[in-house]
Amino acid sequence: MKSPPVMDPEAPPPPGTPPYDDEVWWAGGRSCQVFQRSNLVGAAHVLAVAVFLESRNAHVRRFSCDLGPEMCFCLCGCAVSSRPQEEEEKRGGRKGVPWRMTLSLAYQSLGVVYGDLSTSPLYVYKAAFAEDIQHSESNDEILGVLSFVFWTLTLVPLLKYVCVVLRADDHGEGGTFALYSLLCRHARAALLPPGRTAAGDEDQFLDGVGGGTKKANGNAATLGGGAAASVRRLLQRHKVLQRVLLVLALVGTCMVIGDGVLTPAISVFSAVSGLELSMEKEHHKYVELPIACIILVCLFALQHYGTHRVGFIFAPVVITWLLCISVIGVYNIIHWEPTVYRALSPYYMYKFLRKTQRGGWMSLGGILLCVTGSEAMFADLGHFNQLSIQIAFTCMVYPALILAYMGQAAYLCKHHILEGDYRIGFYVSVPERIRWPVMAIAILAAVVGSQAVITGTFSMIKQCTSLGCFPRVKIIHTSAKVHGQIYIPEINWILMILCLAVTIGFRNTKHLGNASGLAVITVMLVTTCLMSLVIVLCWHKSIFLAIGFIVFFGTIEALYFSAALIKFREGAWVPIVLALIFILIMCIWHYGTIKKYEFDVQSKVSINWLLGLSPNLGIVRVRGIGLIHTELETGIPAIFSHFVTNLPAFHQVLIFMCIKNVPIPHVRPEERFLVGRIGPKQYRIYRCIVRYGYHDFHKDDIEFEKELVCSVAEFIRSGSSKLNGMPEFDDEEQHMAVVRSNSIRMLEEEATTVEKTVGPSQASREIQSPSPSPTPVVVPKKRVRFVLPAASPKPNAGVQEELQELSDAREAGMAFILGHSHVKAKSGSSFFRRFVINFCYDFLRRNSRGPNYAVSIPHASTLEVGMMYYI
Known part of the structure; x- marks a missing residue:
């Protein structure tokens, strides 16, 4: 074999350089340029391939490559994907997925993704009118609440998540940690120990392999990456900013875990609250709480069986629930107030705030519950694909929710004086003849929505554990066929105890809604902040576009956040305390892991x-x-x-x-x-x-x-x-x-x-008579x-x-x-x-x-x- 030439480590190999048998090595200085071709049959030459491995930082520079069907294997910490486009399709990617499969995924996503969001009509109006705002003959209050609900559903889930956030997937996966890992790879700035991070920027390898979109993005980065380069240098130079980025991701993660405690509580409690219309007020409170607790205990106790055993009924339950609230909504609109559609004008939001002032602002903490569960669209992206989630929301979930909220508002417009404030909930607008069947469907839908949140919490804990930000826990895969269905016993029982504690402690929708609302809006704020960085660093768009994104959506979410935070003493303290406990655990474990790794390196x-x-x-x-x-x-x-x-x-x-x-x-x-x-x-x-x-x-x-x-x-x-001419081993590399x-x-x-069996002990053989042959x-x-x-x-x-x-x-x-x-x-x-x-x-x-x-x-x-x- 010929000895490879010694070259400048900063210079690429000359185009057309023939391969030396199966491997070619260029060595120079402390950098090493390596490529290997697995299949040389039918290929005339290697155009220009080089993988630069710089000391410590493992910085990678990519050159165009033509190696046939099998790509180069790099020797740094990340590997080049041979067929990324095919891999995308296997994961339910963007292109090449048949419409039949996409529609099937959209159908399945209704049961997994939208269970929590679809049950929000159970408690939104009740939480919104829990403050000092009352009905009036002009209906300004109820129309104002409906206007806020409509525009919040339109701007946050539809515009922000469906149109923007779903596009920021990390190789098909979504969620807070997916955004964080995406930013870490593009900015090359992470606080995770080397054993928990990639040794290079994998996206740079994929840029020239998949062609199409990836390649276009890479060219955009080269031509107009001034803003991205500036932000990247800023993150690399300042450890404080890296810590802020990590803490931001941990805060969002901890709030998702807190939501896993609060969502089952408020969903199940609101679903069984229909009993208040069938018995005396002083009696139903002694029945409502035990039934809710029994359902919650059964829900958590059955987690170890996995969702694959009952998952086939999730989508039919949610679809039945959405059709049910849609039909009831249309009935109430036609029967009570056909002109309720006028509340879709933003003018009614202004009239509502002008008339109710501080009470109306505080009621926003209840209104924001209409978007609870929206984050699941992004967090569960890895189980489906972008198009299927978009189709399910725009064609089924969004219209059904709008009709349901309009129907409730139409009923309340003609019922200004009710027998009690506790009767302003969802069931009061349901015709009495179908109230019991609707309550049964609502309980099933609440269980399905809670199941999705609990499973999402398990997945979030697993991600944190994989990246070294959470203590190791026992992870059980409940399905050998369906990827992502896991069960964590320790976390499951902790969630059950906390869920029962908040249910028994609050015993009303108002305090549970205040707690859940703060957790939901905090996660959305974190997603907005991380997305603004993704727009610059990963998508290489103008920094003004990122500023516009964070100003527009950040202002809306900050308004809701302030309304939820002011209710700290009325239940909003729960997600804050839970987040502080979990983030303290994560930070301590992360700090100890880092210090232990540093000791390993030094020793x-x-x-x-x-x-x-x-x-x-x-x-x-x-x-x-x-x-x-x-x-x-x-x-x-x-x-x-x-x-x-x-x-x-x-x-x-x-x-x-x-x-x-x-x-x-x-x-x-x-x-x-x-x-x-x-x-x-x-x-x-x-x-x-x-x-x-x-x-x-x-x-x-x-x-x-x-x-x-x-x-x-x-x-x-x-x-x-x-x-090939280099030493076989090296002390440092x-x-x-x-x-x-x-x-x-x-x-x-x-x-x-x-084999022969072992006879009596060797020590005893010398003083005893010979034993029989083994x-x-x-x-x-x-x-x-x-x-x-x-x-x-x-x-x-x-x-x-x-x-x-x-x-x-x-x-x-x-x-x-x-x-x-x-x-x-x-x-x-x-x-x-x-x-x-x-x-x-x-x-x-x-x-x-x-x-x-x-x-x-x-x-x-x-x-x-x-x-x-x-x-």
């Missing part, structure tokens, strides 16, 4: 220490594979030196494994494993970085072990460890390659061997062999020997070595630091799941090495 052992142990490492090598879990991507973790010092023996094949959660939703299976070699070949020591997106889930231990071993075997077979674990298959067969027994044994691709060339003797040793080690079994850390604040630390580390973080660490559960490894094969961390 890591140089590779020279490993090489200085003599060629045979000076220790005993036993059969089998030793898998060492570490947070480090380079160097030798301190736990390994601690282990070798106390027990000078380890397995014949050693793999340092790092689980890396990258801030993208999904990592393709063929790009999941990043494999490299540590030291000379005869040491048989490898490093493997396993990458997961924040929506990926870890597979079971058996399948994971097979894929891990196959990735190492593929690394050995493909010759990726040959550095580990040269690694993305390998496709499905290129090589591993077959495991059960075989039998005859009886041979048949012992099952696993036989492992690798099956190479049919078109692959025959490997040389060295590769065959290394693969044979790997298969022998696999036959002997795999052991997992984990570090069990005891974290303490170092001496001389302040009282606050000692309190946070020694008490708070240590409490969270001891009560969270360990890394052995996160990796799904068998406990019987686990060895924990304890170490004390002084941070």
Whole structure:
């Protein structure tokens, strides 16, 4: 093989440079430019490919590439997607999805996404008129409330979310953390530890691969990215702004969790409030609360079964509910007040505020409940697609809600004096003959809406855990077929206790509405702030457009936020307290994780220490594979030196494994494993970085072990460890390659061997009479062999020997070595630091799941090495 030329690391390779066999390496300075082509058949030359890996920052510069169907694999932390357009279609992407599938997704989204939003008519008017505003003969109050409801539904869910926010998906996923990870990759500014972030900007790889929209955006960034570059530099230079961005994302996340407590409470409580019209006022309050609590307990107790068992009835229930409130609304409009449509004029909002003044402004805290659940359109984007959610809202949900609110207003226009203020709710406008069936449908719709919010809370907790912002919890996937359906036992019971507490504590819609309203509007404000940055940094639009977006929608939401916040003492304190508790937990865990990682980096052992142990490492090598879990991507973790010092023996094949959660939703299976070699070949020591997106889930231990071993075997077979003139190992840089674990298959067969049983003890044999000959027994044994691709060339003797040793080690079994850390604040630390580390973080660490559960490894094969961390 020809030696590659030495080039300037800042200069791209010349166009038309022919490949050197299967790999080409350019080396110069501290930067390395690498590409590998998997399929050279039929390709005349490589046009111009270079991947620049700069030290530390892993900054990437992209050049045009023509490598046929299989794209280049980069050696930094992120992989190039080979067929992003096809991947988009598999996820229900923008183009190429048949209309039949889109309509099917729209139908399903009605049950999953819009359950919460569709039940808002149960409590909006009751919460709005809970203040000091009364009906009058002129109907200015009720028409003003209807006008606010109509324009709020039009501007926030329809204009903001359907037309704008849904387009800001993170590779098909939505939600607060999706926006945050999107901004972090484009701004290259994140406070997450390197084990939790991408090593490069993946979107830059995708720019030139998918063509079309991505490429156009990339060109727009090059031509008119002045504002984006300025904002990016501002975020990169000021750590304070990065912290503000992270705290903003955490606040939105915590408010979503708080909404998971409040939404089931207010939805179910409002649904059963129809009993107040069927019995005496002093009696119904003793029946309403127990029934609501029983429904809530059943709702949370059945979560572990998963939604896939009853999910097929979600959409029919919501559709039935929407049709029901639409028909009732049309009936009330025709029968009571056909001219109620005049309230659609914004003039009635002005008349309402002018007449009611402070009372009308405070009633906005109840009016904003009409948009509760709107954030679910964006948060659940990953389960559907943009077009299906837009169709479902504009064609079904939006018209039904408008008719329902207009119908209630038409009824109230002719009923100014009611027997009690508590009778201004939804059921008073329902004809008495159908009131009981409607209440039954309302309870089912409330349960469906609550189920969607609870599932969304589970997904949000999982995202936070994947990015290292929340303690590890037990995550159970309730469906093997439907992605994203998870159950978290600890969070489920915490939500149930909190939900019952607020239901029993408040016992009325007014206080529950005040609490829920503040949580809803806070999440919307956070989304507006993050979206304004997305417009500049990700979409490369004018900064004036971003300012206009945040001023227009921010003003509307700030008005509602002020009206909700002023009711702090009347229930609005609940989401604030819940958010403070959860954000405190997240910040403490994040701070402790960062400090622990920094200690790992400072305490890591140089590779020279490993090489200085003599060629045979000076220790005993036993059969089998030793898998060492570490947070480090380079160097030798301190736990390994601690282990070798106390027990000078380890397995014949050693793999340092790092689980890396990258801030993208999904990592393709063929790009999941990043494999490299540590030291000379005869040491048989490898490093493997396993990458997961924040929506990926870890597979079971058996399948994971097979894929891990196959990735190492593929690394050995493909010759990726040959550095073509470069040194085989380096103290500071580990040269690694993305390998496709499905290129090589591993077959495991059960075989039998005859072994002799162990007789009496050796010590007793010397003084006792000879014992009978041991009886041979048949012992099952696993036989492992690798099956190479049919078109692959025959490997040389060295590769065959290394693969044979790997298969022998696999036959002997795999052991997992984990570090069990005891974290303490170092001496001389302040009282606050000692309190946070020694008490708070240590409490969270001891009560969270360990890394052995996160990796799904068998406990019987686990060895924990304890170490004390002084941070």
